[in-house]
Amino acid sequence: MAEPDILVNFDLAPAANAFGASSSINGIRGGRWKDRFRAKKRLQNKRGRPSFIDADGNQKSTNAHSRSHSKPDSLEGPDHDRVSINRAKAGNEHSAPKSNYDQPVISSIFSSNPAPVAKAEKTGTENAAPAIPTNAPLKDGSAFSTMGLAPALASHLVNNMNISAPTSIQQTAVPQLISSDSDAFIQAETGSGKTLTYLLPLVHRIYTATLNGDKLHRDSGCFAIILAPTRELGRQIYTVLMQLLSHPSLHWLVPILILGGEKKKSEKARIRKGGNILVATPGRLADHLSNTTSLDVSFVKWLILDEGDRLMELGFEETLQQILTALNERAQKRSNKGSLTNLGLPDRRITVLCSATMKASVQKLGDMSLKDALYLKSSQKSDATDDNSKSFQAPAQLKQAYIVTAAKLRLVTLASILRRAFIRKKEHMKVIVFFSCADSVDFHYETFRKTEVKEQNDGGSDTSSDEEQEAGAEEVEDSKKKPKRPSLAAKSTAPLIDPAVSLFKLHGSLAQHIRTTTLNEFFHEKDGAVLFCTDVASRGLDLPNVDLVVQYDPPYSQEDYIHRIGRTARAGRDGRALLFLLPGCEEGYPSQVLGEQHLTRRLADEVLKKGFGNAPLPRAAKTVDPSWKKDFMPKTSGAKWEQEAIEFHLDVERRVLASDEFSNVAKRAFQSHIRAYATHVAAEREVFDIKQLHLGHIAKSFGLRERPGDIKLPARGKSGTVSSATGKRKLDSIDANGDDTQEVQDEEELRKAAQMMRKKMREHMNIASEFNIG
Structure with missing residues (x-):
């Protein structure tokens, strides 16, 4: 019983002011939704709502509404995981009830996925007769001997280059270019020999000029x-030209x-020596x-102009106009001094434009x-492409398909496709995977490549056998005797696909010598190989x-699609092409954008079953501390192929969490992927x-477990190094004055520059600022 002198205070506020019931608190309106959400959180914390400490040491409200109720669906976290309090660092324990937060993180890529809008239909193309190439x-x-070519050149094609017969476009265009001095536009399918189509008339007419004159x-x-x-492409044209000119006559x-990215000094030396055909x-x-x-172009x-549409897309319009003006001016000066008409060369400059597509830029x-x-x-047409109104078509023997897969399943679906491809046919088989940006290429290359991590034993004992130690010692001695020159190619093994498969990457951000070596080694690779690349x-x-x-x-446009799939099914060979699409509006891409193409739809579940259910899972390298295992528990139910797919994806997530460097690669890939997605042409914005x-x-598919709004990246460059003039001024000011005044000013300049960059990026992308991707 209470003592009579104790004063007990009771809150006699009306029920309307109880927690969560005040309209003045919950009725915040106006402004951005993020500001309203933060204001609501601050009010809740002031009222004493219980909280706990999450894995990052941040205070969270235990009864706060879920993210899905406070933000749009497009901004939810990677999944509906629960954060375990046992992952908090030492000293961050909290007195919150452990019964609610002592459970490990349960991560599943098969939950909360949107279902495809359209149902898959059986097309019956599997039993169809093979198409005629x-x-x-x-x-x-x-x-070739019947096309008007010189006999020596025609026999050289058959005997030395192993080209027995011309293609349809060669049979049509070569005689016209030999006999006529008119300009020409060549349009043909990918892989139909357009390079030889314009090289043969050119070499033939220069060769016959030597027979008529000096x-x-x-x-x-x-x-x-x-x-x-x-x-x-320039280097490939040069290689074909060298093979064509290898005839003794x-x-x-x-x-x-002449290519960009190489030393101009060596190029000038080659120009001074002289040359007759310039590839640039x-x-x-x-x-x-x-x-x-020393570059004399007055005799041109x-x-x-090879791949004319690509020349215009890359912004070379002004450069091309500058080149044409220079050629006209120098040709006019030479015409006043004399010409080479007595040799049988054309009186005027002939311009030939080549492209597989016909578009406005061309x-x-x-x-x-x-x-x-x-x-x-080309005069040859397939049965499926009789419509003359179509601007392009794919080779008839190319089998095209698309797969509708949820965003969280994209990574495991890619792994399943690559593993299944090399199970069927390992020797001399190659696969090309196209990505939208260089950062995405780097992330997936690091994901599938071989990672060498030194394992640390608690007791310090050596777990390797004597035979392994002896073998390792012999390898060390051999390497000392014969030092092996490191390869300049961006190449590695791919244990997550197949131990015998080589993995390559190629994009425009690599140095030129690395790009050249990578493409050359992929070209001559005798075993299975995979190339991760951009549209380069x-x-x-x-x-x-x-x-x-x-x-x-x-792809970014309809024309890019046809050029991508043109890397296979070349010169009459068979080939397959597969396109990834997301459920929803992207499912209309085959019908709305590629209406003339015949694409077969494949089911994501069937692909995963074939890749993870019918084949043994490759043994991945141990890359993280086993203590992480307790926080990554795949669901205990489901088929075997689901378990293996979940474990594959969780292994990527563990590597992202365990390595700051790999985490930054994943974050950059995610942000660059979103920016690249916004660059589709205006005609396809409804689909994409x-x-x-x-x-x-999408963040989940890059192995990230953070919310998109929480993904932050450090500045580029190695930590702990000074790589800019700003950093140098910062160190000089600290050494001279003994204070950090200049450092604060530099940080303020960097902060303002970052704000301006984000503003410019949002204006360029035309995306609402709350996506937090700038």
């Missing part, structure tokens, strides 16, 4: 210029290769035309460079034994609607 060499008795040599002048949009005809990228050629006086009689380039041009197109490898490259092309990220993306699930 439309880009293969002709089998109707056609030969013998030419490398100092006679540059007769032809071939422009390529990418360095890889053509040894005097010298080609020159537009930017580097324009530079040499302005600064290299052919200008070849037509604009044609208006800039072509005059009264001939339109040359989508144009014109002829890579042998490419059986499968996977478009992990959809960024507002429909579930950012949390």
Whole structure:
């Protein structure tokens, strides 16, 4: 019983002011939803709502509403995991009830996934008769000797280059380009031999000129210029040209290769020695035309623009106009001094434009460079592409398919497809996987590549056997005797796919010598190989034994799709192409954008069953501390293939959490992927609607367990190093004055610069600021 002198205070406030019932508190309106959410949280904390400490040491409300009720679905976390208090660091224990937060994190990639909108239908194409290749060499008795080529050149193609017959576009275009001095536009399928289509007439006419007049040599002048949009394509054209000029009677005809990313000093030395055919990228050629006086282009009689649509897309319009102006001016000066008409060369410069697609940018380039041009197109058509209104078509023998998979299942689906591909056929098989950005290529390359991690034993004992120690000692001695030169290629093994498979990566951010070496080793790889790349490898490259092309990220435009899948099914060979799509609006991509293409729909569950259920799971390297295992428990129910898929994905999540470096790679890949998604052409924005993306699930596919809004990245560069003038000034001011005044000012400048960059990025992307991806 209470003592009479004790004063007991009772709160006599009306019930309307009870916690959670006040309209003045919960009725906050106006402004951004994030500001309203934060204001509500602050009010709840002031009222004494119980809280606990999460894994990061942050105070959280125990009765706070779930994120799904306070934010839009597109901004939810990676999944509906519960954070365990036993992951908190020492000293962060809290007196909150452990019964509610002592459970381990349960992570499943098969929960809360949106279902596909359309139901899969059986197309019956599996039992259909194989299609007749439309880009293969002709089998109707056609030969190069009947096309007007010089006998020595025709026999060289058959005997030395192992090209027995021409393709349809070669049979149509080569005689026209030999006999006519008109400009031409060549349009043909990917893999149909467009490179030889314009090289054969060019070499033939220069070769016959030596028979009609004085013998030419490398100092006679540059007769032809071939422009390529990418360095890889330029080098490939140069390689084909070198093979074509390897005939003894053509040894005097010298080609020159000029590419960006290489030393200009060595290129100038090659130009001074002289050459007759120049293969270049537009930017580097324009530079040499302005600064290299030894480059004489007044004798140029052919200008070849390969992949014309790509030249315009990469912003070379102004550069091309500059090149055309320089060629016209120098040709006019030479015409006053004399010409080479007595050799049988054309009186005027012939411009040839090549492209597999017909679009507005190509037509604009044609208006800039072509005059009264001939339109040359393959005369061979497939049964499925009789409509003349279509601007392009894929080779008939190419099997195209698409798979609708949830965002959280994208990574395991890719792993399943790659594993299944090499189970079926390992030898001499190659796969190309296209991504939207370089950061995404780096992340997936690090995910699948071999990771060497030194294991630390608690007792310090050596667990390896004597035989292993002896073998290791022998390897060390051998390496000392014969030091092995490190490879410059971006190459590694892929234990998560197959131990015998080599993994490569290629994108524009790599140094030029690494790009060249990587592509060369992938080209000559004899065993199975996988290439992770961006669209830098989508144009014109002829890579042998490419059986499968996977478009992990959809292309930016309809034309990019046809060029990507054109890396397989070349020259009459079979090939397969697979496109990843998300459930929802992206399912309309095959019908709305690729209406003329015949794509077969594949089910994600069937692909996962074949990749994880019917094949043994590759043994991955141990990359994290086993103590993490307790916080990553896959669900105890489900089929075996689900368990293996979950364990595969959780292993990636463990590696992201255990390594700050790998975590930064994943975060950059996520942010770059979102930015790249917003760059689809305007005509396809309804299909690729960024507002429909579930950012949390996308983050999950990159192994991230953080909410999209919480993902923050440090500045680029190695930690602990000073790599800029700002950092140097910072250290100088501290050493001179003994204070950090300058450091504070520099940090303020960096903060303002970061704010301006985020503002510019949001304006460029036209995305609401609450997505937090700038």
